[in-house]
Amino acid sequence: MRHAIKQALTTVVEELGYKDLNLDIVLERPADMAKGDFATSIALVLAKKASKSPLALAIEFVDKLKEKQISSIDKIEVAGPGFINFYVTRKATKEVIAKILEEGDLFGKSKNLVIGGAPKKVLYEYTDPNPFKVFHIGHLMANTIGESLARLTETQGAEVKRFCYQGDVGRHVALTIWGLRLMPEYKEGNHIGFLPDESVPLSERVAFFGKAYALGATKYKEVEDASKKAGQVNEAGLANSEEFLKIDEEVQNINKAIYFRTDPEINEIYDLGKEWSLQSFEELYQLLGTKFDRYFFESAASIDALNIIKEHTVPEGKKLFEESNGAVIFPGEKYGLHTRVLITRQGLPTYDGKEIGLAPMKYGAFQYDDGITVTANEQDDFFKVSLCILRELFPEFGSKARHISHGMLRLTTGKMSSRTGDVITGESLIASMIDLALSKMKERDMPDEDKKKAAEMIAVAAIKYTVLRQAIGKDVVFDPEKSLSFEGDSGPYLQYSCVRAKSVLDKAQREGIIEMVDVSDISVIPSETSAKLGRLENLLVRFPETLEKAQSEESPHVVATYLMELAAAFNSFYASVPIVQIDDFESRYKVAVVRAFHIVLKNGLKVLGIQVPLKM
RNA sequence: GCCGUCAUAGUUCAAUGGAUAGAACAGUCCCGUCCUAAGGGAUAGAUGUAGGUUCGAUUCCUGCUGACGGCACCA
16 A cells, blocks of 8 residues: 555656656655544655745645545545645555464565565674673673574565674683683693583583683783883883783793694693583573574684785785784775784784684675674774775675674673673573563462473563664663663563463453454444554554564664554553453454454564563 | 764653654552453653754754774784
């Protein structure tokens, strides 16, 4: 029907000869109806650079439009200066309700991203936690956003692959291993004997390595700061006290040994720590509902990166990269960017350098049309440089790679630091949310197993919704004291609405009321319920276009906002009138709308990565 | 210092240059024979500041103020 309206407008624009006057349709949005009216309304604003006022223009348009027969529209009127409302027929609305019931899980899906019969291939790389470091609530945010973008893109018909890139080598790992050596439990030559054994719960084993990292990183920084404070610095302002140079060399040696796997003892400890880390990540992914297609590691990317970079470095190779102070750099200034180091003086690739090794690995695994890396916006400048390098280096796919950044999840206490231990781990946040959900369900008559399952879903929903309700570019301020909301504009509110609808449908089934949509019956339900029911219907109709908009703008919050409105409309309707009543002639249609609501809400929540318990 | 992002109600967030700037939480006041009150209803409350462009600016441009991020061997 939207299409029909657009076409009619285009025709009218031509007929009135406004094309030359540069007249544009500048807005198209749904408007809500006066109480007691049923139809969906679509408003348009007409702006122009000509002399006529928007009001006069709207009047002129409406006169002309009334001459046309637009399918599904039975009333057109001027709604204000430049606004025209199109009233959709009762029949058309009911047809959409019937369609929702028929299509079920598939309602809302489209083929917008199918090009010439082939689905667009879209890659999302997201979450990217580092083994040996904690999976903190920032990773929770990254995962939530990446997953919902991936799901959103899938609803529009694309073939989506999910990749996860993990930093299993680098200074943080070296500091962890070094930190282990500082622990009282550590004895040289004892190999892995001092580590917790497999009977200890996984989370504690991982925490042991986390503690080692904190210890190593703190000690390293202490010595560095002491050196600086004592004025023991070189020309570049870097610490150079004897003690610092000694431990720095030690850490550098460990780092190299990890990269090139030259030390059997380190390898043994490293492999175990990495395995435990990855296992704990996997447990979280399962809880969060992410299934990655492929995992990539910095250790593997490093080897390729070193080779590729050398090929393009002056004086040996082509002129993309340069040597400078013993390091290999990319002179970004030539491209209006800043210079970054790719290979350190020690001969190890930096994060920037590794990206060069990673890119072809990713493209080799999935020849995407659109390759997206989702990270926090602190990496914006880094990606500007990195993508510039990829375009120069890999003409066949470099320009297909993109970066989408999201805001940071920050605590009211400031930035998180895994070095000082001032982090909230993903696991602990979820656990405390689960406890809260369980306490709310105390009175519910359900088996403990179901309660636990439901509490998990509620906890994840509360966290995910908090992240997804706002535009992804903005920071999320998280107050660990106030915790997350289970009321109002929240994930659990949406779940609760869905559970309520299910409960209505169960009752309808018990009472033997079979939902029915009679398209030919355009009679009106008594007025006090009509406004609330009408609003619910109007919103249901808009679901497919909401998904389309959210995907094209890469904004999951568009879906979140929509679902919130939808659930509010349902709850308002629910509270105003009994839905299931055996002697109510309209009950069958009302139940049908509730079924449609249940389907749409569930489909919408799925896009956000939120599951719905049967009871809560 | 340079580059970038942001500033909407007491708080946390919405609003392709257009209709009366929407919600939620917190506040005040209502709603329990009913399909789950994690709910519903009522009430009060906001575009940082000074200009500019426009018929029209929360939205675009400039200055100012404030917050955050990035800027050579961390990831």
